[in-house]
Amino acid sequence: MILERIVRDRLHRVIVDRFGVAPYLTRHYLSKPPHMPDGSFPFDQYGDVRPGAVQGRRRWGRYLHQIHLPDADHAPHCHPWEWCFSIILHGGYVEERPGRRDRRLRRGSFNFLRHTDYHRIDSVEPDTWTFFVTGPRLESDWGFMVDGQFVRWQDRYVNLRP
Numbered sequence: 739m740i741l742e743r744i745v746r747d748r749l750h751r752v753i754v755d756r757f758g759v760a761p762y763l764t765r766h767y768l769s770k771p772p773h774m775p776d777g778s779f780p781f782d783q784y785g786d787v788r789p790g791a792v793q794g795r796r797r798w799g800r801y802l803h804q805i806h807l808p809d810a811d812h813a814p815h816c817h818p819w820e821w822c823f824s825i826i827l828h829g830g831y832v833e834e835r836p837g838r839r840d841r842r843l844r845r846g847s848f849n850f851l852r853h854t855d856y857h858r859i860d861s862v863e864p865d866t867w868t869f870f871v872t873g874p875r876l877e878s879d880w881g882f883m884v885d886g887q888f889v890r891w892q893d894r895y896v897n898l899r900p
């Protein structure tokens with residue numbers, strides 16, 4: 739597949755699920771990836787960026803995402819950028835957003851989220867790839883909306899990972 743050829747020599751990051759076990763998302767960097775000043779690998783075993791990593795800051799981030807699993811958490815989450823969007827390249831998914839009817843996004847679909855938008859991916863087709871673009875990274879982290887309250891992801895995941 740052409741997508742696999744595009745990403746073959748690029749740095750990628752496998753982000754695991756909230757239990758720290760199964761691959762949830764593979765992020766292939768099209769824009770400058772984070773790096774460690776000592777040249778070591780910039781991600782930990784969960785796919786999180788390691789402390790001390792220098793972020794490849796650009797105004798816009800560009801990635802190819804392979805989405806392996808839907809969002810296990812039933813609470814919707816926000817993203818840590820001022821805005822971001824996805825274009826579905828292959829496969830597709832069903833998205834939930836509070837107060838909206840669920841949407842099925844297919845190849846060619848466009849999905850835009852502001853930082854204040856919360857969503858959740860309910861189901862994913864096999865071999866789903868998206869082109870994902872992010873705007874400026876915000877100081878505030880991402881998290882979940884739980885009973886109308888914002889909960890930071892670190893607080894939500896506490897004690898879930900080994």
Ligand SMILES: [Fe+2]
Nearest residue numbers: 815816817857
């Ligand atoms: Fe999301």
